[in-house]
Amino acid sequence: MMKQPWKKWIRSGFLCTALLWSGTAVAGAENNSYTVQKGDMLWKIAEKYETTVDQIKAANHLTSDEIRIGQALVIPEKTISYKIQKGDVLWKIAEKYGTTIDKIVALNQITDFNNLLIGQELKIPQQSVSVDSVVPATSSSSAAKPWVEYQTYTVQKGETGWTIALKFGIPFQEFLQLNNMTESSILNIGQKVKVAIHHVPVKVSASSSVEWLDWWTEAQYVFPIGTVTKMTDVATKKSWYVKRTIGANHADSEPLTKEDAAIMKEVWNGEYSWNVRPVLLQVGERTLAASASSMPHSTIEYIMDNDFAGHFDIHFLNSTRHNDGKLDVSHQQAIRVAAAVRW
Structure with a gap:
């Protein structure tokens, strides 16, 4: 049986390293930093940032009000x-x-x-801008934040809510919610509906071209239903092509051809399995960290001539299982391994 060295990385503490490298497990990582200037006092700094002296002292482990010029202070978020x-x-x-x-x-x-x-x-x-506001990410401070714009679309002949959602790369349920509709709602030719255009900026570090995207706000829009991608197994470096064909809590996908299914089966030691493996997805010019199992399941399939009955699961950061809506720990660990690969 093929060894899976990434499992040892997780057990030996590599998972903790990956978390720290990504910044998601560092408490206070999003706080502001301030360098003490001549004439500064804690009460002035607290007033400037609309916080309190006690909160600044707690965030910086200060035992007195004494500060010095050039000292770096963490300013806690409101x-x-x-x-x-x-x-x-x-x-x-x-x-x-x-x-x-x-x-x-x-x-x-x-x-x-x-x-x-x-x-x-x-x-x-606490946000200084209403959550209903839509502001493009144009400055360097917000360049890594996804944003959304809303457009009005005119329904064409033969279109349904599902086909419109596919056209704009958004989940069907999101389309329904935007338009206060249900799955039984009927659209008429010429009807005006609202659609969302999600913009997800590239998120890479100086040492890696691999993106670790949140499923709910980023990955599902970068890898929408209908997208074909090259999948690469992190451990073996073998690649094949898959298509996302459905899925809401994670990406339900299918091998594109018989040859792709055969490569995937080989990667999983010659048999389809629920065992998870760290993988990378090439979506356009972007490389996404993900985790996959290879077991075909469900009667829902869209590619009929690929020797693969059903679909398989691809998970991203914070994606969940369909059956209970909870995170799958094994998938989340494997994603972190994939995210730390420096290519």
Whole structure:
């Protein structure tokens, strides 16, 4: 049986290294930094950043009010308090308050995504801009943040909500919500509907061309239904082509041809399996970190001549299982391994 060295990396602490490298596990990573100037005092700095002296002292582990010129201070973000409600998941809370999952995780030092409790209090970064505002990422400070613009579209003959969603690369449920519709809603020729255009800037570090994208706000729009991509297994470096054909919580995909299915089967030691492997997806000019299992399942399939009955799962950062809406820990670990590959 083919060895999977990346599993040893996880067990030996490589996972922790990957988390620190990515910045998602470092509490306070999104705080502001301020260099003390001549004449500064803590109360002046607190007033400038609309925080308190006690919060600055706590963030910097200060035991007195004494500061020195040139000293670097961490300025804590303003936060609001939020109590978890029934049905809440982190991506929904982040979307509601116009922030990111990473910021909420860092601010609250969350380690177990599947154990959030109803009534649990979270600190949420306070936004200075309404979450309903739509602002393109044009400055360097916001260049890595996805943004969305809304357009009006006129329904054409033969179109449905599903085909329009596919045309614009957005989930069907997102289209329905934007237009206050249900799955049984009927569209008429000439009807005006709202569509969302998601812009996801490239996110790479100086040492890697691999992007580690959040499924809910980034990856599902970079890799929408209907997209063909080259998939590469991190351990063996073998590549084949797949197409995302469906899926909401993660990307349900199918091998493009019989030859692609055969390569995938070979990578999984000659048999399709639920075992997960770190993989990279080449989507246009972008390389995305992901995790995949190869087991064909479900009666839903769109490619009929590929010797593969059904579809298989591809997961990204924070994507979840279809059956219970929870994170799959094995997939999330493998994604982190893929994200730390320096190519």
